[in-house]
Amino acid sequence: MFNFNFLKLFSSGRRRALGLEIGTTTIKIVELVKDKANRISLENYGLLNNYGHLERINDAFQTSSLRLMEEDVSHYIRKLVERARFKTRDVGMTLPVYSTFVTVFEMPPMPDKELKKAVPFQARQVVPSPFSEVVIDWIKIEPSHEEILYRKLNNSLIFLIAVSKDVIARYRRIAQGASLNLVSLELETLSQGRAVLGNDKVPTFILDLGSRVTNFSIFDNGFLRMNKFFDLASGEITQAIANGLRVSVWKAEEIKKRNGLKSEGGEIEIPNLIYPILDAIINEAKKLISLYQERTGRKIEKVILAGSSSRMPGLLEYLSKEMPEVVVSQANAFARINYPDDWLPIIKGIQSSFGPVNGIASKILLE
Numbered sequence: 001m002f003n004f005n006f007l008k009l010f011s012s013g014r015r016r017a018l019g020l021e022i023g024t025t026t027i028k029i030v031e032l033v034k035d036k037a038n039r040i041s042l043e044n045y046g047l048l049n050n051y052g053h054l055e056r057i058n059d060a061f062q063t064s065s066l067r068l069m070e071e072d073v074s075h076y077i078r079k080l081v082e083r084a085r086f087k088t089r090d091v092g093m094t095l096p097v098y099s100t101f102v103t104v105f106e107m108p109p110m111p112d113k114e115l116k117k118a119v120p121f122q123a124r125q126v127v128p129s130p131f132s133e134v135v136i137d138w139i140k141i142e143p144s145h146e147e148i149l150y151r152k153l154n155n156s157l158i159f160l161i162a163v164s165k166d167v168i169a170r171y172r173r174i175a176q177g178a179s180l181n182l183v184s185l186e187l188e189t190l191s192q193g194r195a196v197l198g199n200d201k202v203p204t205f206i207l208d209l210g211s212r213v214t215n216f217s218i219f220d221n222g223f224l225r226m227n228k229f230f231d232l233a234s235g236e237i238t239q240a241i242a243n244g245l246r247v248s249v250w251k252a253e254e255i256k257k258r259n260g261l262k263s264e265g266g267e268i269e270i271p272n273l274i275y276p277i278l279d280a281i282i283n284e285a286k287k288l289i290s291l292y293q294e295r296t297g298r299k300i301e302k303v304i305l306a307g308s309s310s311r312m313p314g315l316l317e318y319l320s321k322e323m324p325e326v327v328v329s330q331a332n333a334f335a336r337i338n339y340p341d342d343w344l345p346i347i348k349g350i351q352s353s354f355g356p357v358n359g360i361a362s363k364i365l366l367e
């Protein structure tokens with residue numbers, strides 16, 4: 001899994017690190033440690049949920065259209081850190097996909113030394129923001145032999161990320177306000193892939209279902225190849241249940257988490273309220289999968305369901321039924337991380353949503 005670091009800092013040699021994600025309605029933080037054999041273990045974690053968004057659309061930490069509330073977020077993080085009593089203040093933070101620009105483009109074959117000079121010039125043509133206002137990073141993708149033959153590829157494939165300098169400055173201020181030492185900043189999708197996929201090179205689609213945003217990503221041959229967000233997510237499911245049953249959003253959220261698609265008896269109508277939203281999300285996922293397969297000749301073999309809302313009862317089974325041509329499974333962000341046996345019940349509750357924080361913390365420890 002390749003690495004990007006928009007802070008341009010060297011973070012090698014650390015034995016302990018925090019991973020932090022500011023989601024739309026949650027703040028997640030994890031503390032990982034590395035032993036002398038480079039084995040990574042979970043030491044501590046913290047989780048803060050903001051349920052106010054259920055009633056007030058702007059009551060979220062951030063969304064694709066809502067700026068980060070810097071002082072409030074710093075305050076919440078600082079309290080979370082103090083309560084958890086983490087032993088380090090070195091932190092890596094993840095950037096949501098909607099605050100970055102990601103693209104893949106071709107460059108004529110040339111020596112690496114010339115490519116380093118040429119890519120920034122080409123980036124000016126594809127990055128939609130003024131070039132002076134963004135920080136870019138890029139890497140040359142290594143496509144599979146199958147894709148090279150299918151596309152008759154001779155050019156180099158370049159994966160590029162651009163992040164606004166203003167976004168980077170905001171994250172610096174948030175970390176500083178929370179008394180944390182920001183050492184790494186990375187696109188959440190890359191962190192997710194590192195934690196969930198490891199070194200798996202099989203073409204894989206990750207469907208990350210959050211409260212306000214659904215994040216779609218495709219990894220192939222160890223590289224992130226496509227990334228897109230969709231402003232339809234679990235929050236709309238809650239609202240549909242509330243409207244359909246004429247109950248409060250709080251009651252609807254409870255029903256969604258408890259019953260989901262496995263409602264029975266008097267609650268048999270609940271799945272019918274959920275299906276239209278899920279179908280819209282799944283259809284969008286299918287379009288992206290089809291587009292990638294047409295472009296590369298590579299068949300997506302696995303779909304991984306991740307995110308804070310992915311554990312809704314019946315969702316995994318429904319997705320498997322709707323996408324029978326692939327193997328569908330639940331994300332396990334702790335598959336490559338050691339933890340005490342008696343923590344297993346806790347791990348099962350958070351393993352599908354802690355991919356970004358585990359991934360960014362692991363990155364710091366393994367550099």
